Amino acid sequence: MSDSPTLFAVHDLHARPTTEDDGPAPADILKGLNLTVNAGEVHAIMGPNGCGKSTLASCLLASPEYEVTSGRIEFKGDDITDWPTDVRAKAGLFLGFQYPQEIAGVSVIQFLRQALSARKGIDLSVLELRLATMDWMKRLGMDSSFVDRYLNEGFSGGEKKRNEIMQMAILEPDLAVLDETDSGLDIDALRIVAKGIREVRADRPTMGVVLITHYQRLLDELAPDHVHVMVDGRIVASGGMEIAEKLEVSGYESFRP
Numbered sequence: 001m002s003d004s005p006t007l008f009a010v011h012d013l014h015a016r017p018t019t020e021d022d023g024p025a026p027a028d029i030l031k032g033l034n035l036t037v038n039a040g041e042v043h044a045i046m047g048p049n050g051c052g053k054s055t056l057a058s059c060l061l062a063s064p065e066y067e068v069t070s071g072r073i074e075f076k077g078d079d080i081t082d083w084p085t086d087v088r089a090k091a092g093l094f095l096g097f098q099y100p101q102e103i104a105g106v107s108v109i110q111f112l113r114q115a116l117s118a119r120k121g122i123d124l125s126v127l128e129l130r131l132a133t134m135d136w137m138k139r140l141g142m143d144s145s146f147v148d149r150y151l152n153e154g155f156s157g158g159e160k161k162r163n164e165i166m167q168m169a170i171l172e173p174d175l176a177v178l179d180e181t182d183s184g185l186d187i188d189a190l191r192i193v194a195k196g197i198r199e200v201r202a203d204r205p206t207m208g209v210v211l212i213t214h215y216q217r218l219l220d221e222l223a224p225d226h227v228h229v230m231v232d233g234r235i236v237a238s239g240g241m242e243i244a245e246k247l248e249v250s251g252y253e254s255f256r257p
């Protein structure tokens with residue numbers, strides 16, 4: 001798919017935690033990260049604990065907790081490095097983890113409605129949105145009562161994943177960034193993620209996906225086009241599923257510079 005247009009690119013990104021005091025600036029956590037995603041491609045970024053995966057996810061989200069010290073992020077031809085979260089979302093960047101998993105008194109469908117309004121400026125009625133979600137619920141294997149559940153009802157890991165995938169389906173992003181930070185995902189939850197991504201891509205073949213994960217099993221389920229290994233704030237190896245196989249055999253140690 002190398003002839004498809006560049007959808008998203010991260011160029012030599014350096015970032016560190018934001019501090020408020022005047023003390024010495026903390027060291028960069030991201031130390032020159034590069035990544036290019038073309039339309040329709042699925043990329044997985046794997047890395048050991050502490051390599052900077054969550055920091056990368058936070059920077060893609062424009063979290064105020066981190067500051068980009070150099071480098072840039074491009075999306076659909078625009079330099080979005082300084083864009084705030086909501087503007088990125090409106091432009092078609094879906095950041096699964098940006099949505100709080102628990103909000104008191106808000107149902108799944110109310111939340112979707114508000115997110116859709118922010119993303120596309122479309123104000124669907126709850127009834128219209130209910131119709132739009134019915135097909136997806138079937139495809140994602142969700143019970144039809146799911147959309148009336150409250151986000152604070154104590155979703156299981158699998159339900160949180162369904163919720164996230166449902167948002168991705170309804171919001172129709174051009175690029176979905178999914179950060180599997182949740183350490184408690186079982187194989188069923190991983191299958192939901194993989195199946196959800198496949199179903200949404202079947203509808204939107206040009207959607208790009210960046211999946212940040214430490215779950216090797218997820219790669220087996222999803223079979224991404226590109227696999228990247230991240231060590232100490234950089235991508236140190238890129239390839240196809242053979243990279244995942246090498247990881248399986250010799251771990252991250254063999255990728256350390």
Ligand SMILES: Nc1ncnc2c1ncn2[C@@H]1O[C@H](COP(=O)(O)OP(=O)(O)O)[C@@H](O)[C@H]1O
Nearest residue numbers: 017029047048049050051052053054055056065
């Ligand atoms: N806000 C922060 N302040 C100080 N150090 C941080 C902060 N966030 C992350 N770090 C450090 O940066 C490194 C990378 O963290 P993180 O991005 O969470 O890694 P990963 O998600 O790959 O496990 C770790 O050593 C972590 O302790």
Ligand SMILES: [Mg+2]
Nearest residue numbers: 053054055181
């Ligand atoms: Mg993390």
